[in-house]
Amino acid sequence: MELKAFQKEYAELKTQYNTFLTNAVYETDTGKQADLVKQVLSTNSGLAQHVREFVQSSKGKFDPALISELTADIIRYQKEFEAIQTSSDKAIALRNILNREKNQLNTLHSQFDLYLGVLLGGIVLILILIFRTSLIQLQQAAETLASSISSPEMEDSSGLGSDENLYKISPI
Numbered sequence: 727m728e729l730k731a732f733q734k735e736y737a738e739l740k741t742q743y744n745t746f747l748t749n750a751v752y753e754t755d756t757g758k759q760a761d762l763v764k765q766v767l768s769t770n771s772g773l774a775q776h777v778r779e780f781v782q783s784s785k786g787k788f789d790p791a792l793i794s795e796l797t798a799d800i801i802r803y804q805k806e807f808e809a810i811q812t813s814s815d816k817a818i819a820l821r822n823i824l825n826r827e828k829n830q831l832n833t834l835h836s837q838f839d840l841y842l843g844v845l846l847g848g849i850v851l852i853l854i855l856i857f858r859t860s861l862i863q864l865q866q867a868a869e870t871l872a873s874s875i876s877s878p879e880m881e882d883s884s885g886l887g888s889d890e891n892l893y894k895i896s897p898i
Contacts, residue, residue, distance in 0.1 A: 729788060732780045739776060743769040744827075751820045763816045767807060774803040 746769055750762035777796050784793060806823050813819035 732776075736773075736776060736780075739769065739773045743773055747820060747824055751817065751824050759817065763810065763820065766820065767810060770803050770807045770810070774800050774807070777803070 743766065746762055746765045750759055750766050753759040753762055777800050781793055781796050781800070809823065810816060810819045
């Protein structure tokens with residue numbers, strides 16, 4: 727239950743952080759933008775602290791991959807915090823952070839499109855091979871049927887007419 731509660735709070739904080747970040751980037755009034763920058767910094771600190779506390783309290787209870795990912799998130803939030811605080815132009819620093827996130831999402835989207843294209847291409851290739859195999863088998867069956875119909879062994883081998891062949895009773 728602890729993990730679900732953490733994930734819910736973490737998702738809420740990330741949404742809040744991204745909202746403040748976006749609003750601060752697109753705010754034209756410098757006074758309001760300064761207030762939004764303070765909210766971004768505060769939310770950033772809250773995110774980092776929230777993740778740090780969870781990682782420290784987990785003590786090996788959770789998947790190491792999750793802990794590694796969260797540790798990377800802490801480092802990213804600390805770097806973003808430092809970039810915003812040390813920047814002389816906060817709007818540019820915020821825009822760089824927002825653009826970095828957009829670029830990461832675009833990269834993931836491109837990778838997804840590539841994998842989806844490869845998957846769909848593979849499916850189409852398999853369907854083509856199945857269809858081709860079916861056509862070859864159909865052609866072979868038709869050739870076998872045509873050759874068996876036109877073969878001379880079938881014609882009056884018993885000396886009886888074709889109608890007589892159907893009604894011939896074999897002696898037992």
